[in-house]
Amino acid sequence: MSIKDTLHDRGASYGDFKTHAKISQAFKLLLEELCTETEKVLPDYQQEAIQMVFHKLGRVVNGDHMYIDSWRDMVGYLQLVVDIMEQTEGATDCKVTKFTISSETPVASSDSTTSSVKKII
Numbered sequence: 001m002s003i004k005d006t007l008h009d010r011g012a013s014y015g016d017f018k019t020h021a022k023i024s025q026a027f028k029l030l031l032e033e034l035c036t037e038t039e040k041v042l043p044d045y046q047q048e049a050i051q052m053v054f055h056k057l058g059r060v061v062n063g064d065h066m067y068i069d070s071w072r073d074m075v076g077y078l079q080l081v082v083d084i085m086e087q088t089e090g091a092t093d094c095k096v097t098k099f100t101i102s103s104e105t106p107v108a109s110s111d112s113t114t115s116s117v118k119k120i121i
Contacts, residue, residue, distance in 0.1 A: 015063035024058030049077040
């Protein structure tokens with residue numbers, strides 16, 4: 001496959017490169033402006049992940065929004081950040097309470113029937 005063939009295939013999924021570049025750069029400029037405004041200094045890995053998500057969003061906005069791989073790529077970049085942060089001192093996370101349906105604790109519902117909830121921690 002030639003480079004022209006590859007570029008043609010990518011254009012079918014991602015749209016015109018020049019338009020994509022304009023969209024992607026607008027997202028990145030917005031990030032820079034907001035970080036400056038709020039005096040936020042993000043570590044390189046967070047900046048890079050956000051910029052890559054913006055790049056992928058540019059493809060979605062400019063090209064085929066139903067191309068699953070673009071969405072999957074965004075999740076991947078965000079997961080890389082989570083993986084790093086989970087090993088970073090000072091990073092915080094919320095505590096999540098999970099609930100499952102059980103017959104142990106009756107709970108009144110809005111339609112006067114009774115359902116059950118068991119708290120799992």
